[in-house]
Amino acid sequence: MQVNINKDVNLLEFGEDLKQIAETDVKKCYQCGKCTAGCPLNYLMDISPSQVIRFCQLGMKEKVLNSRSIWYCIFCDTCSTRCPQGVDIKGVMDGLRRIARSEKIKPKADVRALEKSFASSIYSFGRVYEPGVVAGFNLLSGKLLHDVILFPLLLIKRKICLIPHFVRSSEVRKVFKRARKKERSI
Amino acid sequence: MNYAYYPGCSLESTSPDFHLSTKALIEFLQMDIEEIPDWTCCGASAIHPDNKLLSLALPSLTLDSANKIKKDIMVQCPACYAHLREAQHALKLEDEMTEGIHEVLNKKVDPSLNIKHFSEILVHEYGMDKLEEKRVKSLEGLKVASYYGCVIVRPKKVMAYDDPENPQLMDQLITMTGATAIDWPFKTKCCGAGNSISRTEVVLDLTYEILRMAKQNGAEAISVLCPLCHINLDLRQKAIEKRYKTKFNLPIFYYTQLLGLSFGLDPKKLALDRLFVSPFPLLRNKGLL
Numbered sequence: 001m002q003v004n005i006n007k008d009v010n011l012l013e014f015g016e017d018l019k020q021i022a023e024t025d026v027k028k029c030y031q032c033g034k035c036t037a038g039c040p041l042n043y044l045m046d047i048s049p050s051q052v053i054r055f056c057q058l059g060m061k062e063k064v065l066n067s068r069s070i071w072y073c074i075f076c077d078t079c080s081t082r083c084p085q086g087v088d089i090k091g092v093m094d095g096l097r098r099i100a101r102s103e104k105i106k107p108k109a110d111v112r113a114l115e116k117s118f119a120s121s122i123y124s125f126g127r128v129y130e131p132g133v134v135a136g137f138n139l140l141s142g143k144l145l146h147d148v149i150l151f152p153l154l155l156i157k158r159k160i161c162l163i164p165h166f167v168r169s170s171e172v173r174k175v176f177k178r179a180r181k182k183e184r185s186i
Numbered sequence: 187m188n189y190a191y192y193p194g195c196s197l198e199s200t201s202p203d204f205h206l207s208t209k210a211l212i213e214f215l216q217m218d219i220e221e222i223p224d225w226t227c228c229g230a231s232a233i234h235p236d237n238k239l240l241s242l243a244l245p246s247l248t249l250d251s252a253n254k255i256k257k258d259i260m261v262q263c264p265a266c267y268a269h270l271r272e273a274q275h276a277l278k279l280e281d282e283m284t285e286g287i288h289e290v291l292n293k294k295v296d297p298s299l300n301i302k303h304f305s306e307i308l309v310h311e312y313g314m315d316k317l318e319e320k321r322v323k324s325l326e327g328l329k330v331a332s333y334y335g336c337v338i339v340r341p342k343k344v345m346a347y348d349d350p351e352n353p354q355l356m357d358q359l360i361t362m363t364g365a366t367a368i369d370w371p372f373k374t375k376c377c378g379a380g381n382s383i384s385r386t387e388v389v390l391d392l393t394y395e396i397l398r399m400a401k402q403n404g405a406e407a408i409s410v411l412c413p414l415c416h417i418n419l420d421l422r423q424k425a426i427e428k429r430y431k432t433k434f435n436l437p438i439f440y441y442t443q444l445l446g447l448s449f450g451l452d453p454k455k456l457a458l459d460r461l462f463v464s465p466f467p468l469l470r471n472k473g474l475l
Contacts, residue, residue: 040376040392074388075231076376077340081350090341097235111235114384118232122244126226128195137383147383150421154200157460161199168226168247175247178290179240 014059022095024088026056035079035089045069049079049089056092070096071109113140119176126172129164187311189302190222190257192248194266194413195230201413203457207442208262208304210455214446215312215320219260222251228269231380242283243290245273250295258300260307262442264338264412265379270301271344303338303347305355305411305441317362322450324364327472330444331368331405332356333396335415336376350374356441360409363448370403372396377418386422387429393418394426397434406468407437409444416440420462437465447474 019025029050036048046068047055055063064070070093079089100107117136121128131151138146154160191212197205212219225248234241248270252259261267276283277297288294308317339350348355351374357367375396378389397419400408410416420438427433438461446456453475458465469475 040378041388043391044388074376074379074381076336076379078336078374078376081340081342094235098238101236110384114380115232115236118230119236122227122229122232127198128227128230130195130199134383141384147386153421153462157462159200159202159460165198168224172226172244172247174292175243175290176240178292179237179243182286182290183237183239 014056014061017099018056018092018095021098022088022091024086024091026053026087026092028085029053029057029083029087030085032084034082034084038078038082040076040078041072041074044072049073049093052096053087053089053092056096064096065100065103065105066108068108069093070100071107071111110141113137116140123173123176124169125164126167126169127165129161131160131162132164187218187307188257189217189219189260189307190252190255191219192222192225192252192259192261192266192270194225194261194263195227196263196265196413200417201440203460204262204413204416204440204442206455206457207440207446210446210451211442211449214449214451215317217307217312222248222255222257222259224251226251228266230265230269239283239286239290241269242273242276243287245269246277246287246291246295249273249277249297249299250291250293252299253296258302260302260304262304262411262413264303264335265414267301267303268337268345273297274299274301275344303411305359306347308445309355309358314358314362317359317445321363321448323448323474325444325448325472325474326364328365328468328474329368329404329406330360330365330409330439331370331400331403331407332360332373332409332441333400333415333419334374335410335412336374336379338411339374356409356411359441359445363444365444365448368400368403368405370399370405372399375399377415379414379418382414382418382422386425389418389422390426390429393422394430397423397426397436398432400436401434405436407439407465409439409441411441423463435463437461437463437468439465 033050036050039049052064073093075090077090114137117133121133138144229241229244274297334353338347339353342350360367378392381388443456
């Protein structure tokens with residue numbers, strides 16, 4: 001792959017940002033490719049996990065933040081577990097997502113819809129109310145009929161709870177509000 | 187043994203079979219384990235990509251609940267287990283993040299309690315010898331692939347459960363039942379996990395590989411310890427078969443159900459009838475029912 005390194009990139013700054021956010025040092029990577037070899041989602045990524053790390057080393061922020069790869073990572077941690085240099089590749093992916101979000105870069109995969117729907121379920125009830133999560137996801141993602149076919153199957157097997165449980169929900173809501181306020185102020 | 191059970195949201199809704207078979211074992215083995223009354227969601231994988239502080243504060247609430255009743259925590263769901271442990275780890279560091287968690291919760295949470303997976307308690311504390319004494323039926327002749335998934339073994343320094351490439355704990359339990367725990371390479375290969383809802387096709391691709399590898403290595407059934415792995419392999423097995431134009435017909439058991447069978451517990455109590463891929467033809471065929 002041919003790569004043009006932008007002269008303006010500040011190599012040190014991006015590396016330091018990542019060190020702060022992902023708590024790992026990408027400079028340690030010597031490109032053995034073990035992370036890529038074990039990654040179950042590599043087949044759908046536009047740049048492989050080891051390339052993501054290489055681009056981070058080179059300070060190519062735009063390239064990684066606009067990649068599909070950071071949104072396709074499923075955090076299975078196979079990469080970080082196998083890295084001979086102890087680089088937390090999964091942590092870098094997670095950190096890059098947070099940076100992308102703070103810079104208002106649109107995710108390249110449907111991850112936000114589920115996360116939002118999930119978080120609002122916890123916020124509302126204290127525990128997850130799964131029919132609500134799926135319904136919320138379908139609404140937010142526009143895939144209205146997604147998995148609807150499973151609903152009667154789950155009902156027959158009594159594997160769905162129709163009524164949400166409210167547990168410490170007002171306390172949980174306060175925790176959400178305080179954490180969101182604090183995260184914004186950092 | 188002084189544990190409080192944290193079932194987590196999945197066991198309470200989509201995985202009652204795991205919940206019921208766990209409770210049946212606790213009762214049968216006369217273990218002194220009760221459910222934490224006011225447990226809340228651990229945050230699952232939906233919170234940490236957005237707000238790290240919140241992802242650590244939510245499970246800390248449950249640590250606080252267990253502290254109130256002065257008990258250690260017993261968990262079944264690996265994702266809950268991971269999030270509780272990560273929160274505990276963060277609370278122990280006593281750094282800026284720890285302070286943040288305390289501030290967000292508006293109280294200090296003591297992280298010194300133990301958090302254990304039920305399988306660890308069975309093997310390391312209850313003891314294999316005692317479990318074997320309770321066995322009334324050998325599941326001899328049944329070939330089972332134990333599938334651990336990712337979260338229970340990784341990250342190793344947080345989970346400290348077993349070897350992340352070739353774990354043995356569930357294999358030990360399967361062997362105890364008299365069944366054969368087959369040797370196979372995909373014990374900790376990812377099933378696609380939370381992509382089940384958002385990107386189902388990814389899950390179908392990954393689980394296809396897992397089912398195929400299990401079958402190739404001679405498995406007649408798979409044993410799991412994660413509710414999400416179970417959904418992806420059991421509930422979605424028909425869709426996997428359709429996508430790849432093949433037939434697996436591999437029953438997916440929770441390890442607790444196989445243990446219960448070997449203890450002679452009622453299949454209804456173990457919720458075997460709630461599995462989507464029916465295990466009954468296989469069990470009858472093997473003379474185990």
